[in-house]
Amino acid sequence: MNTPYLKRETKRKLKAFQEYKLSNFAASASIVLAILFGFAGYDLFEQTVSVPFLVVAGIYFVFGLHQLLVSLKIRSDVLKDNEIRASTRIFGFSLIVALLAGNILITIAALDMLKKEKSIEYTLSIYMALTNFCVILISALNLFKPYVADLFLLGMGILFAISLLHIVALVVIGLFVKKGEVPSKLLPLAYLLLLTSVTGNLFSLLLGLTLLHKIRHGNKEVLVTWVDIVRRLFRNAMATLGLLFITVLLSLSICSYFTFEYSLAIENNYSTLLLSPSLEYPFGTDDFGRCVFSRIVFGGRISLLVGILTTLIPVIIGGLLGTVSGFYGKYIDNFIMRALDILYAVPGMLLAIAIVAAFGANTTNLIIALSIGYIPTYARTMRATVMSVSNFEFIEAARACGAKDHAIIFKHIIPNSLAPIIVKATLTIGIAVISTSSLSYLGLGVEPHIPEWGNILKIGSAYLESKSYLAVYPGIAIILMVLSFNFFGDGLRDALDPKLK
Numbered sequence: 001m002n003t004p005y006l007k008r009e010t011k012r013k014l015k016a017f018q019e020y021k022l023s024n025f026a027a028s029a030s031i032v033l034a035i036l037f038g039f040a041g042y043d044l045f046e047q048t049v050s051v052p053f054l055v056v057a058g059i060y061f062v063f064g065l066h067q068l069l070v071s072l073k074i075r076s077d078v079l080k081d082n083e084i085r086a087s088t089r090i091f092g093f094s095l096i097v098a099l100l101a102g103n104i105l106i107t108i109a110a111l112d113m114l115k116k117e118k119s120i121e122y123t124l125s126i127y128m129a130l131t132n133f134c135v136i137l138i139s140a141l142n143l144f145k146p147y148v149a150d151l152f153l154l155g156m157g158i159l160f161a162i163s164l165l166h167i168v169a170l171v172v173i174g175l176f177v178k179k180g181e182v183p184s185k186l187l188p189l190a191y192l193l194l195l196t197s198v199t200g201n202l203f204s205l206l207l208g209l210t211l212l213h214k215i216r217h218g219n220k221e222v223l224v225t226w227v228d229i230v231r232r233l234f235r236n237a238m239a240t241l242g243l244l245f246i247t248v249l250l251s252l253s254i255c256s257y258f259t260f261e262y263s264l265a266i267e268n269n270y271s272t273l274l275l276s277p278s279l280e281y282p283f284g285t286d287d288f289g290r291c292v293f294s295r296i297v298f299g300g301r302i303s304l305l306v307g308i309l310t311t312l313i314p315v316i317i318g319g320l321l322g323t324v325s326g327f328y329g330k331y332i333d334n335f336i337m338r339a340l341d342i343l344y345a346v347p348g349m350l351l352a353i354a355i356v357a358a359f360g361a362n363t364t365n366l367i368i369a370l371s372i373g374y375i376p377t378y379a380r381t382m383r384a385t386v387m388s389v390s391n392f393e394f395i396e397a398a399r400a401c402g403a404k405d406h407a408i409i410f411k412h413i414i415p416n417s418l419a420p421i422i423v424k425a426t427l428t429i430g431i432a433v434i435s436t437s438s439l440s441y442l443g444l445g446v447e448p449h450i451p452e453w454g455n456i457l458k459i460g461s462a463y464l465e466s467k468s469y470l471a472v473y474p475g476i477a478i479i480l481m482v483l484s485f486n487f488f489g490d491g492l493r494d495a496l497d498p499k500l501k
Contacts, residue, residue, distance in 0.1 A: 013078055018235070019113045020078060023071040025237055026109040030064030033103075050277075056101070063098045067106050070095065070113075089113050102137060104130055104244075111170075120231045121177045121210055122170075127244055128193075128203035129166040134248045135199075136163060139259035141293070144279040148261060155258025162196045166204070169193060182214040190215065200251035202243070206230060232495040239491020242484035249481065253301035265294040265451045274467055283473045286459050292470060295451035296477055302363070302452045303481060307432040309367050311425050314374035319414075319421055321375070322382025327390060327409060337383070340376040348373030349435060356444045366445050370435055374428060381424055385417040392416075419496045426489035430482040437478050453478050 014020050034057045041053030070091050077085045095110035111126045112118065136159050142148050149155070169189055176183055193208035210227055234240050269289030277284045283292035325336040343351075348370070355369035389395065390413065398408050433453075439445035440454025441461075448455055453474045460470030 010079060013082065014075065017074070017078055017084065018118075019084060019109070020071065020074045021237060022109040022112050023067060023074055026105040027064050027067035027071055029105050030060050030067060030098075030103060034058070034061035034064055059101045060103060063095070063101065063103055063106050067095060067109065074113075084113070084116070089116070099130075099133065104134065105241075115174055117179065119173075119177050119180050120227065120234065121173050121180075121182065121207060123234050124203050124207040124210065124230075125166070125170040125173045127240070127247075128201060128207055129163070129170050131201050131203055131244065131247050131251055132159065132163045132166050132199075135159060135251050135255050138252060138297070139255065141279070141282055142260060145261070145264065145291070146280075149259060151258040152261075155255060158258075159199075159255065162199065165192060165196060169207075180214075182211050184215050186211055187215050198254075200247070200254040202247045202250065229495045233491050236487075236491035236494060238487040239494075242487035242491070245480055245484040246488060249300045250304060252297060253304055256297050256301065260294055260297055262294075262298065264291040265298050266290065266449060274463070276467075277469060284467065284469055286456075286470060287463070290451075292456065292460075292473060295456050296453065296474055298451040299453045299456055299474070300477065300481070302446060302450065303433050303436060303478075306363065306367055306370070306436045306446075307429040307481075307485075310370040310374065310432040310436075311428045313367070313371040314378050314428075315421060315425050317371075318375040318378030319382045322379040322384075323386050323409060323414060323417070325379065326383035326386030327405070327413060329387075333383075336379070340379050343372070344376035346373075349438070352435065352439060353442075353444055356439065361444050361447065363446050363450070366436065366439060370432055374432075377428075378421065378424070381420055382417060385420050386413055389413055389416050423489055423493040423496060426485055426492055430485035430489075433478065433481050433485070 037053050037057035037060060041050040041057060042048075070088070073088050073091070074084055077083065077088050092110040092112075092114040095106050095113075098106035098110070107130060108126060112123070115122060136156070139156060139159065142152065169192075172186070172189065176186065190208045190211035193204045193211070197205035197208060210230070213227070233243075267290070269285075272281070272285045272289040274287060275281055275285040275289075281291050281293060283296065286292055286295075321336055321340070325333045351373050352366070352369035355372070356365050359365045395408060395412055398412055403411075436445055436452070437454030437457065440452050441458045443458075445454055446452040456474040457471055457478070460467070460472075460474060463470050
């Protein structure tokens with residue numbers, strides 16, 4: 001037997017086990033993070049060492065090595081027995097401790113490894129519980145500040161209660177959901193999970209809807225094909241991590257109304273100018289004494305809001321124009337598309353700058369300016385899809401039955417043309433976030449006094465040599481959000497592609 005064949009066979013066996021892929025990724029990422037924390041713990045300019053950063057680096061490195069050894073054990077089991085032994089899965093209990101150090105990746109790999117037969121409900125419950133834990137962990141850092149928000153204790157109490165419910169749901173689903181069969185007695189749990197999704201926990205929303213639909217439809221997944229789409233989406237580790245970051249940021253943006261003090265992000269405090277990172281101010285303070293950590297948290301709310309709205313508006317307007325153009329064709333198509341070609345000829349960023357410069361720099365004008373530039377792109381995408389769908393037999397059957405145009409458009413055409421638009425929208429949000437930050441950096445976006453990542457980055461760029469972290473942290477936040485939407489968009493595209501089922 002030749003070596004290339006053995007390599008392909010080994011790769012095929014290992015690829016069949018999600019536990020091995022997650023374990024390898026968690027180990028590699030933890031070691032890389034340990035190295036980054038180690039570098040962050042040494043100040044090159046002041047020649048000083050930060051002990052907390054080095055301690056965190058050491059903890060991550062130890063957990064990374066532990067996870068790497070578990071990966072090797074999984075590999076050995078798969079190649080010998082074509083399955084993961086129960087003795088190997090037990091190591092997952094020791095790795096769950098990584099959650100206390102904030103190592104979410106190893107915790108995900110550990111919980112995934114504990115259960116042999118995993119349903120999509122179990123996977124969703126893992127990410128649901130971890131999202132709430134991340135929000136609690138980030139919010140708890142406010143305890144080191146001089147004062148906290150008036151509703152801090154109430155907010156944290158609610159978060160802890162929700163977290164307890166999510167842990168109970170994780171255990172219950174692990175015990176009672178077998179082979180995708182959801183017992184009807186979990187109906188109250190489904191409603192409770194839907195209720196907790198008001199905190200912005202998308203995994204709680206997806207899990208609650210999945211349980212509810214399966215119970216109501218007698219576990220017949222043919223009636224809820226989106227469950228299969230979610231299952232295929234979660235096979236992509238990078239797409240799942242992207243969705244996890246987006247969900248944590250969304251949930252934190254909502255919960256920060258209760259757990260973060262807004263005055264720390266906007267009011268000047270000249271007694272705390274340019275302080276270095278500490279437990280009290282995790283990302284330091286800027287040249288006005290404002291907490292950079294709080295500003296980044298509140299800035300995430302602005303970035304998400306602007307990114308989503310500047311995508312939603314052109315999706316609706318461009319989608320409707322593209323639908324009408326593609327469905328009716330001829331003169332209507334020619335008129336709409338030529339008008340959009342004129343708009344498309346102007347670069348989107350230049351158009352946004354012109355609109356903001358003419359009407360003033362504020363959040364509303366920024367959203368309108370960015371939205372207008374995206375309309376032609378969505379109209380073209382929708383038009384192409386509608387022209388293809390219009391030739392299908394079920395559309396001809398609807399016409400033969402006497403259905404009117406508006407009924408055909410809204411009941412048949414649009415529902416069957418949304419997949420490309422949804423995928424494009426997830427990718428556009430990342431571009432919108434970059435555009436928002438870029439315009440704010442130039443002073444043409446969100447008002448300067450409002451905490452927004454571009455504004456924060458602009459202030460930090462003046463201290464790159466002495467206080468580089470003031471620009472590094474908002475820059476990392478922008479990078480992570482854009483990457484998260486890109487990874488999620490790529491994964492969603494693959495999940496919606498029928499050729500990849």
